Amino acid sequence: MIDEPAVFDIEGFVPSDVVHRDGPLDALSSSLDALLHHGTGRQTHIFGPSGAGKTCIARYVLDQLGDERPHIHGTYINCWNHYATSALLYQLAAGVDAVADVRPGAAAHDELLQRVREADDFGYVVVLDEVDQIESPDVLYQLYRMPHVHCIYIANDEQAFFSRLDGRMASRLRTGEIVTLDRYTREELLAILDRRAEAGLAFGATTEASLGRIAELAAGDARLAVETLYQAARKGQARGHASITEADIHDAEPVARSELRQKTLSQLTRHQRILFEALEAAGEPLQMGALESAYRARVSSPRSTKTLRRYLSKLAQYNLVAIEGETSGRTYEAQ
């Protein structure tokens, strides 16, 4: 039943047709005009919940740019994997092919920055996905000062992203185009699933009813929708079905949720993981004070309360933590 497993790779696969995101795609492409026509980079922001298509539209535009303007440099960096300043700088320099002679972690920060600064014959489009994960926003200031660099920043929450920057920098970065994506509607998810089934599954493997069921239970989240389709197809295949059944979907849903959860857990940084484990071990909702003590008992050089709050809202975006209540009585619970 599964002909092309690669099209179900949530992180790696970029669809050749992005559906129902024409407005955001136009906004994103035209935000690059100044770079393409005058060589002056600015910045674009993409905000929205998990599974809203943020990574998808950014990679799509980057791929298109690579085809149409091959001389323009472009790079996609997932800051969840490259959150440390040295790792991020290395990736930035790699994007302009300036690291042939250095090993990751071996070059000085200034040296790497200098290489990015000097690669200014043509424009450089940098996608910083999950940018709220970076250890220090200093790199953003450096990139802002490079006229040939255009950054596309991707994060879940607009407010949280800007509040981490100092006031002057926040107002400068705010001048960039802001693209906000909402959760998909059932019909939009249906269209995404339909294309994905066509690209990856045997003819007749799905019906409108089966895709509709998956779209409903994914509740606006394309990650969950695509993963559930894949897991349902695996169930159907193992059971010798020609077409995905209601029971295949029913049994696939928890598997899909757990797969996505595992993927997210595997991306957590050391401190995020320890924080999450402390909360999970408590087995009940905790207030910040209690959670922080539990976390501090597990580490020797703890992160600040502010940073922990930032981690918790990130974990909540990925459904690992539930946050209840208002500021004073707010509680956190592992999911």
Ligand SMILES: Nc1ncnc2c1ncn2[C@@H]1O[C@H](COP(=O)(O)OP(=O)(O)O)[C@@H](O)[C@H]1O
């Ligand atoms: N408009 C779309 N058209 C086709 N596929 C999409 C679309 N939006 C999202 N997807 C697919 O759904 C999955 C999740 O999207 P993604 O861009 O990773 O979401 P986000 O980055 O907002 O969490 C990916 O497999 C992606 O290819």
Ligand SMILES: [Mg+2]
């Ligand atoms: Mg993403």
